Each structure stands twice: as structure tokens, then as C-alpha cells.
Amino acid sequence: MDDVPIVLIDNTVLSNFASVRRPDLVELALGEAAATVVEVLDELETGVSRKAIPRVDWSWLPVVSMREDERAVYQELLRKINKGEAACLAVAAARRGRVLTDDRDARKIAVEMQIPISGTLGVLVRLVDLGHLSAQNADELLASMIDQGYYSPVRSLSEIL
Secondary structure, X not given: OXXXXXXXXXXXXXXXXXXXXXXXXXXXXXXXXXXXXXXXXXXXXXXXXXXXOOOOOOOOOOEEOOOHHHHHHHHHHOOOOOXXXXXXXXXXXXXXXXXXXXXXXXXXXXXHOOOOEEOHHHHHHHHHHOOOOOHHHHHXXXXXXXXXXXXXXXXXXXHOO
16 A cells, blocks of 8 residues: 555445445445544444444455544544544545545545545546446435435536546
8 A cells, every 4th residue: 555545534435335335336446545544433333333324344444543643633623523534634634645525524624734535426436437337327326325315416427427
């Protein structure tokens, strides 16, 4: 993973793929660049225990631990956003990574911190671009995610492809 910029994925994006029981698609889209943080896994587990999302297998997804310098940034970010998003942004800032989040506040902070961002729609578009999904299959997944509670700014990927 040394040559590949890290892509930290937060609970909002992982939950969307969990809701349609397709964690494999995140791996197909991001490969070895994908990672998350313990704080995100804790948030996912809370969602599973509350039966808000189904339990799926994220065992393939590397978990990054925050370093001391990242913890200081994390503590500052906690004043504005949740633990998972704060940890992803702190790690990405220090390691020149990217963040996948659908959280509006986290996205605004990422822009301020000059951290490249994307989200669920970006993953679906990438899957279409890589040929892993047809546009129709991606739209069907998007519709299922929306049915499960994902707020999407578009109803069809054709609006952004």
C-alpha cells in the first residue's frame, strides 16, 4: 500500500453498501487503497446492534490506527463531527489520503483541509467505469440504498455519468 494513496472510508459509505449486502463492491472499486479506522468499525457495530444495518463481512478491509499526531487533529475535529468521520479526516490529512464520506459536515471540513473526497456515488460511478457494474445495475443498487435510507442528490447515475 506504500505506492497507493490511502482511501479512508467512513460509516456513511460503508453502511450504504452494507444495507444492500454488497461489501465486495467497495473492495472491487478501491482494491488495496481502501482502509478504515477503528472508530468507523465501532459505529458500524452500533448500527448492526440497533438493527439499522445488516451485518456483513468487512474482514478484507484494513483497519488503520491513528498515530499520536493524528490524534491531536482528531480531538479538534470531534468538536464538529462524529468519531468515524473525525478519525478518517485526521488520518487522511496526515497521510495525504482521500476520504469517502456522505456526511455533509465532514465533506465541508475535508474541503477546508484540502483532502480529496468522494462518497457512495463516486464508488458506484467507479464500479461502472471499471466495468464491474452496468449503469443499470448501479442504478438498481442506488435505488435499493435510497429505499434503505440513503439520501442521494441524484436518482440515477445517468445524471452524473
